[in-house]
Amino acid sequence: MKAQWEGISEFVAVAEAGSFTLAGQRLAISTAQVSRQVSALEVRLGTQLFYRTTRRVSLTDQGQQFYEHCRPLLAGLEEAQRMLTDQQEGLRGRFRLTAPVNFGEQILAPILAGFCAQYPEVKAEMVLSNQRLDLIQEGLDLAIRIGDLPDSTMKARRLGTRELALCASPEYLTGMGTPDSVASLAAHRCLVGTSDTWRFQVDGQPVSWKVEGAFRCNSGVALLEAAQRGLGIAQLPEHYLKAAIADGQLVALLEPFRPDPENIWACYPPNRHVTATVRGFIEAVESAL
Numbered sequence: 008m009k010a011q012w013e014g015i016s017e018f019v020a021v022a023e024a025g026s027f028t029l030a031g032q033r034l035a036i037s038t039a040q041v042s043r044q045v046s047a048l049e050v051r052l053g054t055q056l057f058y059r060t061t062r063r064v065s066l067t068d069q070g071q072q073f074y075e076h077c078r079p080l081l082a083g084l085e086e087a088q089r090m091l092t093d094q095q096e097g098l099r100g101r102f103r104l105t106a107p108v109n110f111g112e113q114i115l116a117p118i119l120a121g122f123c124a125q126y127p128e129v130k131a132e133m134v135l136s137n138q139r140l141d142l143i144q145e146g147l148d149l150a151i152r153i154g155d156l157p158d159s160t161m162k163a164r165r166l167g168t169r170e171l172a173l174c175a176s177p178e179y180l181t182g183m184g185t186p187d188s189v190a191s192l193a194a195h196r197c198l199v200g201t202s203d204t205w206r207f208q209v210d211g212q213p214v215s216w217k218v219e220g221a222f223r224c225n226s227g228v229a230l231l232e233a234a235q236r237g238l239g240i241a242q243l244p245e246h247y248l249k250a251a252i253a254d255g256q257l258v259a260l261l262e263p264f265r266p267d268p269e270n271i272w273a274c275y276p277p278n279r280h281v282t283a284t285v286r287g288f289i290e291a292v293e294s295a296l
Contacts, residue, residue: 017045020034101131102149104134105147107137111133118288149273150274151166168271177258198239207266213267222239
């Protein structure tokens with residue numbers, strides 16, 4: 008049985024890295040050892056798995072078919088080993104997550120800092136991006152995502168919600184007037200973020216309104232600053248606005264038309280064991296929200 012597994016890890020590493028040298032670095036063994044193991048595997052199988060030139064290594068047709076069968080088997084073995092380690096070690100070890108930039112900075116960063124302080128043997132890396140990164144390709148254990156989830160093979164757990172609110176400064180409203188309907192926004196200066204479509208609820212139905220404006224930025228902090236300076240109307244997550252509305256710097260607008268809250272999700276690959284550390288962080292976020 009042991010002989011059947013010999014060379015499989017090396018073969019998969021070369022197939023994914025496209026190089027015997029890089030595969031050796033990935034497995035922390037010498038290039039020569041990788042080459043020996045793969046060659047022995049080819050002899051045992053009676054087929055050539057790779058085309059080798061001085062510049063590149065690529066899979067043969069038989070090698071590609073063999074890789075497609077070996078990768079899930081090896082992944083299952085790796086997950087079984089991680090599960091046992093997880094049960095023995097508890098909240099420790101490394102994990103990587105991704106989240107939208109502003110939500111990560113404003114909400115998740117303090118939660119993550121507190122989590123790492125509580126569990127000093129945890130090492131975490133947070134990758135902030137407004138692009139939906141491929142978790143498997145990027146080597147990520149967890150994604151925090153907001154809004155509707157497209158059809159996906161990812162597993163998802165709902166953590167909470169956030170609300171969007173419309174606002175402007177008193178100075179802007181004095182000069183330009185206060186909108187009393189969604190349609191009246193056409194006469195106003197709008198501060199545009201990542202999306203140029205704002206969401207509302209009209210007569211119990213969701214409505215999308217395309218906005219245009221002279222000021223556009225993909226930073227919620229920058230849009231908040233622009234709204235406070237009287238440059239126009241902004242639609243932002245409520246956590247940006249609470250303090251500014253409370254002290255009178257901003258005025259909430261069109262409250263009867265506020266859209267339904269957006270869901271906040273924890274997403275993770277379906278075939279990967281979720282470690283106790285990742286589960287603990289997910290629970291910390293859910294509790295904080």
